[in-house]
Amino acid sequence: MARLIPSAYQPPLPRERLIRAEPPAEDRIDLDVVFVGGGPAGLAGAIELARLVKKDNEQGGGLGEVGIGVFEKAAALGEHSLSGAVVNPRAFRELFPELKDSDFPFRRAVEREAVYLLTSGRAIHLPTPPTMRNHGHYVASLCEIVRWLGTRAEELGVNIFPGFPVDSLLVDGDRVAGVRTAPSGLDRDGNPMANFSPPTDVAARATVLAEGTRGALSQAWLEWQRVPSPNPQIFALGVKEIWETKRALDRVIHTLGWPLPTDAFGGSFMYPLEPNVVALGLVVGLDYGSASLDVHELLQRMKLHPLFRPYLEGGEMVEWGAKTIPEGGYYALPERRYGNGVVLTGDAAGFVDVPSLKGIHYAMQSGMYAARAIFSALKAGDTSAAQLAAYDRAVNGSFISEDLYRTRNMRLAFHDGFYVGGIKAGLMTLTGGAFPGKRINVPKDADVAKTTDHAATFVPDNKLTFSKVDGVFKSGNATRDTIPSHLVVGKDVPTEVAAMYARMCPAAVYELADGKLRVNAPNCVDCKATDVLGPRWTPREAGSGPKYQRM
Amino acid sequence: MKIAVCIKRVPDTETRIKIGGDGKAIDEAGVKFVLNPYDEYAVEEALKLKEKAGSGEVAAIALGSDAAQETIRTALAMGADRGVLLKSATPSLDPLVTARALAAELEGGGFDLILFGKLAIDDYNQAVGTMVAELLGLPSVSAVSHLELADGKGTAEREVEGGVEVVEFTLPAVLTADKGLNEPRYPALKGIMAAKKKPLEVKPVAADPGGVAVLELSLPPARKEGRIVGEGPGAVPALIDALRNEAKVL
Numbered sequence A: 001m002a003r004l005i006p007s008a009y010q011p012p013l014p015r016e017r018l019i020r021a022e023p024p025a026e027d028r029i030d031l032d033v034v035f036v037g038g039g040p041a042g043l044a045g046a047i048e049l050a051r052l053v054k055k056d057n058e059q060g061g062g063l064g065e066v067g068i069g070v071f072e073k074a075a076a077l078g079e080h081s082l083s084g085a086v087v088n089p090r091a092f093r094e095l096f097p098e099l100k101d102s103d104f105p106f107r108r109a110v111e112r113e114a115v116y117l118l119t120s121g122r123a124i125h126l127p128t129p130p131t132m133r134n135h136g137h138y139v140a141s142l143c144e145i146v147r148w149l150g151t152r153a154e155e156l157g158v159n160i161f162p163g164f165p166v167d168s169l170l171v172d173g174d175r176v177a178g179v180r181t182a183p184s185g186l187d188r189d190g191n192p193m194a195n196f197s198p199p200t201d202v203a204a205r206a207t208v209l210a211e212g213t214r215g216a217l218s219q220a221w222l223e224w225q226r227v228p229s230p231n232p233q234i235f236a237l238g239v240k241e242i243w244e245t246k247r248a249l250d251r252v253i254h255t256l257g258w259p260l261p262t263d264a265f266g267g268s269f270m271y272p273l274e275p276n277v278v279a280l281g282l283v284v285g286l287d288y289g290s291a292s293l294d295v296h297e298l299l300q301r302m303k304l305h306p307l308f309r310p311y312l313e314g315g316e317m318v319e320w321g322a323k324t325i326p327e328g329g330y331y332a333l334p335e336r337r338y339g340n341g342v343v344l345t346g347d348a349a350g351f352v353d354v355p356s357l358k359g360i361h362y363a364m365q366s367g368m369y370a371a372r373a374i375f376s377a378l379k380a381g382d383t384s385a386a387q388l389a390a391y392d393r394a395v396n397g398s399f400i401s402e403d404l405y406r407t408r409n410m411r412l413a414f415h416d417g418f419y420v421g422g423i424k425a426g427l428m429t430l431t432g433g434a435f436p437g438k439r440i441n442v443p444k445d446a447d448v449a450k451t452t453d454h455a456a457t458f459v460p461d462n463k464l465t466f467s468k469v470d471g472v473f474k475s476g477n478a479t480r481d482t483i484p485s486h487l488v489v490g491k492d493v494p495t496e497v498a499a500m501y502a503r504m505c506p507a508a509v510y511e512l513a514d515g516k517l518r519v520n521a522p523n524c525v526d527c528k529a530t531d532v533l534g535p536r537w538t539p540r541e542a543g544s545g546p547k548y549q550r551m
Numbered sequence B: 001m002k003i004a005v006c007i008k009r010v011p012d013t014e015t016r017i018k019i020g021g022d023g024k025a026i027d028e029a030g031v032k033f034v035l036n037p038y039d040e041y042a043v044e045e046a047l048k049l050k051e052k053a054g055s056g057e058v059a060a061i062a063l064g065s066d067a068a069q070e071t072i073r074t075a076l077a078m079g080a081d082r083g084v085l086l087k088s089a090t091p092s093l094d095p096l097v098t099a100r101a102l103a104a105e106l107e108g109g110g111f112d113l114i115l116f117g118k119l120a121i122d123d124y125n126q127a128v129g130t131m132v133a134e135l136l137g138l139p140s141v142s143a144v145s146h147l148e149l150a151d152g153k154g155t156a157e158r159e160v161e162g163g164v165e166v167v168e169f170t171l172p173a174v175l176t177a178d179k180g181l182n183e184p185r186y187p188a189l190k191g192i193m194a195a196k197k198k199p200l201e202v203k204p205v206a207a208d209p210g211g212v213a214v215l216e217l218s219l220p221p222a223r224k225e226g227r228i229v230g231e232g233p234g235a236v237p238a239l240i241d242a243l244r245n246e247a248k249v250l
């Protein structure tokens, strides 16, 4: 069996396009603070900032009107949002002290939970590890959370701009001076059509990168400013479906083991949004060992297991989607998450705790800390790095840092496989994170060799299991099929690498046709998996991509 | 050139519609609402006419709940100058009731042209625009796919079975817009910012339910699964048999 190293075929990030040393154009829009990304991080940040400004003005602080804008690439808020999700409500409580848990956009409290180790035919009930306990948390849809936060933000006078992807950061020396939105209405060759809308420049005193997982601008900024981290950031891919079921589910379920090979890290989840509406997904670390591993297909096979099948049989798959998760944890956090005129929040900074599969409350909380640091900076009339460093100090002294530190090596231990990892993780839990006493080194996902083996063919039955193309249809993706490709693909991709892309991409963007790579860019649902191991993702025309409703 | 565009807030065509608990209305939870696509053509045409004339005003008028303010803002973001919400607590089902409310607002407004979409994609009535024309005693052309105006007169084209009908009319007039009339613009960032500051007047109206009541709503029956009868010329007899005896269309 041959081996291949994905990074050998990966093109570099197109940095000159993502970071432009140009001042915002003359016909620009002037705002004070720009949030790139309308997810939990960006929206919680915008809400907190609008509140602080309002309070300051009410108390005669004299800050005056502060223009706040949230730029979101999805055509409507929530349409590119995908999570599990079981939510820890603590950031909601801090952001909305006047509201009760029952006012938040949650579906139901977690009352019962179960963890299973799966074999191909059995489910072994395990005691719930402390890191995976969800008592006091709520099952929710991130799409619904984001729409709700958007309404709160608008009530406070925040400008929400859905359908305006940010294409690049505009910089002046080392200062981020604003952003440029993506144009729309270009034909396949990049020529303007009748309904062409040119890019718009936006000047801002501070820019908050809240792009979520594998943010293109955040990566480019970190690279450009040479901000290191002890370990590289690593990622997992999650593929998720929503089912309307005949049989009711009364608990949240997590599984480990089958259908994953032992050299892959991951697990599945099944959560009830309503008794008969179930969210089901499988998450797999991209440092897996076999080039033929296919997360979408593994999820399809998994649904036939006796643990899942009885719930799904006779039901209907109503939505499908995919997204990556930053899994590097504490040691993959950039050494600084601030710079001159800019801060990084949420998944874009890597604030995810993998053992508990939680990121939403960290994203919101980091957005709120960013808002507080920016508010002080605006008051001081100085949004330079020295002022915005307060953001890092706030994060470092908070539960975000504490939680991630406690589980700092847990995900990393699994780099050596499921069983070794499981034992090490057990010891880490017992010692409160102290074992093994030092940082475990891990390579970049794209530097992990994959063996090029052959995959068994899988034929969907169109009742319980579906093809990738059916999945893309159920994601609501209706991208115009004549837009210029937004994917930067390496030159002369060998057959075995093309085959790996085709297996890895859950949305059938990559296909192997006559031994060559074929790219169906409009299928892309912005999960960013291939950006980690292969072709690079760049922002594209507004309204492209999925239209998630209850993900 | 003073133009009124009457617009409606409707569920997005891509939304999965569910029927609410009472069986008489759709469940609005999670449903995305948009500016009725045919009304977008009407707004775009109004903006183009104003731009061509070099001056004038475009007013966007909607009858509906408070939520319809968002729909009006969309028209303002595209470029309309002001908005009017005829606020009614109950949704109007009877086209004549809607037409009367709109006509009362339009009457005496001094509009040279009143534009509608040819139909609203939620109820498909195709009635309100023409009824308003009748109530105001103005000439009307429905489903316009091409429009020229000059010297107080207009020429509109309508696509009819197998051809194009050309209608001449005098202004003021009421027209309803069909697909193909133009390519509606996306609101630009500047337009969206500006829309927040444009006037939007809210006028409560008491629209009685009229002569229409909903007895029951139901989803269309699920389509039966397709079947491949065979491939190539050899399958023709089987296909004819299926068409004749199963589908009963031959």
Ligand SMILES: Cc1cc2nc3c(=O)[nH]c(=O)nc-3n(C[C@H](O)[C@H](O)[C@H](O)COP(=O)(O)OP(=O)(O)OC[C@H]3O[C@@H](n4cnc5c(N)ncnc54)[C@H](O)[C@@H]3O)c2cc1C
Pocket (backbone or CB within 6 Å): A036, A037, A038, A039, A040, A041, A042, A071, A072, A073, A074, A078, A080, A081, A082, A083, A084, A085, A086, A087, A088, A142, A164, A165, A166, A167, A210, A211, A212, A213, A215, A216, A217, A238, A239, A240, A281, A283, A323, A324, A325, A345, A346, A347, A348, A351, A352, A357, A358, A359, A360, A361, A363, A539
């Ligand atoms: C399968 C899966 C299951 C998960 N389960 C859970 C769970 O149960 N509980 C939990 O707490 N967390 C969970 N997470 C993690 C959680 O969803 C994330 O940590 C959280 O969503 C991060 O929030 P964010 O605001 O940083 O990013 P996101 O939620 O990703 O939001 C970023 C937004 O920015 C937009 N954007 C990106 N680039 C641009 C651009 N250039 N211009 C404009 N807009 C842009 C995106 O469209 C998106 O709307 C899960 C994640 C996945 C993938």
